Amino acid sequence: MDEAGAAASLVASRAAVVADAIDHIFDDLLIVPDDPRRRLYEAMRHAAIGGGKRLRPLLVAATCELFNVSAESAVRVGLAVECIHVYSLVHDDLPAMDNDDVRRGKSTVHKAFDEATAILAGDCLHDLAFEILVDEATHGDPFVRCELVRALAIASGPAGMAGGQMMDLEAERASFDLPTVTRLQQLKTGALISFCVEAGAILGRVAPEGRRGLHGYARDIGLAFQIADDLLDVEGDAELAGKTLGKDAAAGKETFVSLLGVERAREQGRLLVEQAKAHLHGFGVEADLLRAIADYIVKRDR
DSSP: OOHHHHHHHHHHHHHHHHHHHHHHHHHHHTOOOSSTTHHHHHHHHHHHSSOSOOHHHHHHHHHHGGGTOOHHHHHHHHHHHHHHHHHHHHHHTSTTTTOOSEETTEEOHHHHSOHHHHHHHHHHHHHHHHHHHHSTTTOSOHHHHHHHHHHHHHHHSTTTHHHHHHHHHHTTTSOOOHHHHHHHHIIIIIHHHHHHHHHHHHHTTOOGGGGHHHHHHHHHHHHHHHHHHHHHHHHSOHHHHTSOOSHHHHHTOOOHHHHHOHHHHHHHHHHHHHHHHHTTTTOOGGGHHHHHHHHHHHHOOO
16 A cells, blocks of 8 residues: 555544544434424434544544543544534525535435524534533643633634635625635634644643644645635535535635636645645654645545
């Protein structure tokens, strides 16, 4: 097996373990009650359990390995991130935003249930993320838990993911240049990815000045991830992707591919991955999973 194949195999095997752990905890947390809230819990389960790459929880776990953080803490923080990610997908798919019918190979929540239930399911997944982070089971140090809450709130709010989504909505009415598209994606996609990497350092009690290399790694893989997404949107297989493709072009939105062209975008993605791995030069074999994730990001088919 060549180096690329070995990296893909490592990511696939570790992602499967993380995904299984995430699904099991969701299954335990989202037991459907025998009361009028039943439909809400069913919608949350529909959104959260099964499907998806679980890339964000995997990034948390991979970074935690650098600092000997317990597997339980890593999985719980990964679960909190996945709650935020899934809530954002549920809301993004609504008719008021992207108006999608398919997500992760199945009907979107508002299609499988209804719009009001989808909104509430997203709201509750958002709340669940912070409930998980403040629990003592996540980390024994309340100051660590507080820092995690603050960092995730920033990454998912107007200075992060939600702000990027607002820019994405505006992109349908304006023509964005490359710096603006880059900023949009750093917020919409990159901020939550950056939190995943920083979370491992927070759990490991690494001082802020000791996180610079990790910040650089996260910034570069976040942009590489979006470039790969943009390439999949024009070249990918909708069945493999588990979602509708080609919607950005149909909506007239500028992307890395529309601005750079396919080949330049692909080359930029490769350069970002090499930069990302270079930021890990201070680590040894304990960072091999992070390096493999960087390689996987630009070579994935979904």
